[in-house]
Amino acid sequence: MYLPTAILIFFSALACAEQPLVELPHISVDPSNQESVFRGAVFFAAKCQSCHSMAYLRYDKISNEAGVKYGMAPTWPAGAWMGHPPPDLSLVAITRGSDWVYGYLKGYYKEGDGYQNLVEKNTRMPNPYPALQGDQVLTMSLESIEKERPRLFRALRLEKAGTIPAHDFNTKVLDLVHYLVYASDPSVIERKSIAPYVLAFLMVFALSTFLLYRSFKKDLDQ
Secondary structure (H helix, E strand, O other): OHHHHHHHHHHHHHHHOOOOOOEOOOOOOOOOOHHHHHHHHHHHHHHOOOOOOOHHHOOOHHHHHHOOOOOOOOOOOOOHHHHOOOOOOOOHHHHHOHHHHHHHHHOEEEEOOEEEEOOOOOOOOOOOOHHHHEEEEEOOOHHHHHHHOOEHHHHEEEEEEOOOOHHHHHHHHHHHHHHHHHHHOOOHHHHHHHHHHHHHHHHHHHHHHHHHHHHHHHHHHO
């Protein structure tokens, strides 16, 4: 009874969730790329940890070495940020998906004195790195974007350069997504490393079982 109800609630939430105004970019993420994961963890410690925690990585070696440590992020009261305190990001890559996370992090654009986001309209999170990225602006009106739903990067252009080249900034964001994907399942590296041995064992076990079966069958037929 509980499982069907949970499934219905889950898919109802998906259906009711507001869709991004643009088509999300599709990225390739390899959480076993430990160099990228570590760089992303360092970037998280510098730019994200002042608001967001990673509670499920308390004892994770990569996170601790990069400076992402349990207790470093503030403990927000329920009423903080007008009732929407910054969430823990340990599982955001599972709940949202890597394409959404990347698009959201790249989707900020200048609007008046502040910033808006094309992937999550009226987002409550301020642009975390305006100096690094620079100022993006819309290439078309919001009405046209809502009607056409173009690709994210077609709807934005860089009007004011940031403090680092655009290519370097893109790499930093991709590294951050690698870390968030890794954080949602830290055992993936160990699993991939032992997978060939597990498959080899299963093949040997299956072959041995088959040969034993043939031997028993031969004895029974005599």
